[in-house]
Amino acid sequence: MSAVGARTAPARPLSVGLVAGEHSGDTLGAALIAALRARVPQVRCFGVAGPKMVAAGCESWAGAEELAVMGLTEVIMHLPRLLRLRATLARRFTAERPDVFVGIDSPEFNLALARRVHEAGIPTVQYVSPQVWAWRQGRVRTIGRSCDLVLCLLPFETEFYARHGVRAEFVGHPLADEIPLLADRDAARRALGLDRDAPYVALLPGSRLGEVSRLAAPFAAAAARIAAARPAYRFIAPMASARAREVFLQQIAGVAGAPGIHLLDGQAQPALAAADAAIVASGTATLETLLTGRPMVVAYRVSAATAFLLRTVGLVKVPYFSQPNLLAGRRLVPEFFQQAVRGEALAAALLAELEDPQHVRELQGEFAQIHQLLRRGGAGRAAQAILDLIGYGARPAAQPAS
Secondary structure, rough: OOOOOOOOOOOOOOOEEEEHHHHHOOOOOOOOHHHHHOOOOOHHHHEEEEEOOOOOOOEEEHHHHHOOOHHHHHHHHHHHHHEEEHHEEEEEOOOOOOOEEEEEEEEHHHHHHHHHHHOOOOOEEEEEOEEEEEOOOHHHHHHHHOOOEEEEOOOOHHHHHHOOOOOEEOOOOOHHHHOOOOOOOOOOHHHHHOOOOEEEEEEOOOOHHHHHHHHHHHHHHHHHHHHHHHOOOEEEEEEEHHHHHHHHHHOOOOOOOOOOOEEEOHHHHHHHHHEEEEEOOOOOHHHHHHOOOOEEEEOOOOHHHHHHHHHHOEEEEOOOOOOHHHHHHOOOOOEEEHHHOOOOOOHHHHHHHHHHHHHHHHHHHHHHHHHHHHHHHHHHHHHHHHHHHHOOOOOOOOOOOO
């Protein structure tokens, strides 16, 4: 593997520019910083960071939540602010001249920024491939011009890039390393103060406020239907932020028959481990649910204008949108999009899953196989691939996945 501007470790400390968007990018960024620091203790990291990255030692120029915008038309509303931020970051990174720039997720923002940084002669990496294989495939040309390396979390992505001559490496998913192969339900319930014997359904309406505002009410309506059919069931809902909690409570206030829902501050993974099943917003949470081995129903709602574009312009090239189904290449879990996201439909689908024990066992077997496939020491592999790209130092002996 050739390096971009290969060199031995320079006299000054290694410097890494980072831009992470929202909660999932912050989690990936923090793990990456820790893995880089394990290899290069004096590494300096700076850029757009969330609280986990800051705790890991990243100098924050702006908060990761500033990039938490979902959907095509929603981005347009925030475009002036985002363009100003991107221009400012391009100037700062060009002036600071890090040894490498790493955009973490948020491709709509990061790829354009990476191109400007790349044009200034700084090596660039996109950590988390955009779903270019699924929709707007023409973007692969932009990615090739903007990035020296794409770090892929999913195994099938590298084949797509190879066909288009873009350098990409499958590093596995850090969540697969972080989440144990067998989730301990009893320990999770003790930690959260939940009833040991009652059946629980976890509701995960997303981390973005737009997601929460669109999904809270149908999720609560689904809980009402489930509680009416199976009164023993209880409900927990991890909230990504204090503001998300406020929006969730506002949206469910008018839902008739909504049962009590125990809200948690964060703690999505313990909530999933404690639950028997989950209703989940499409995104990283569906992968967390898979890795925890819990049956799920997945929902995806965007603005009406975004939905119109997705349906009519032919942008989408795959039959599924949830990560479990994409990874399996077939329908493992029920998916509901846009107007189909209704309380009665979500409840009926989840009850059908739960009332078929043989199906649940088969599903958990499929989930376990995917978990093993993704468990590759993701953060460490990503860190080493970045160091290899820029030819920084000698490569240490490979470390097994934890």
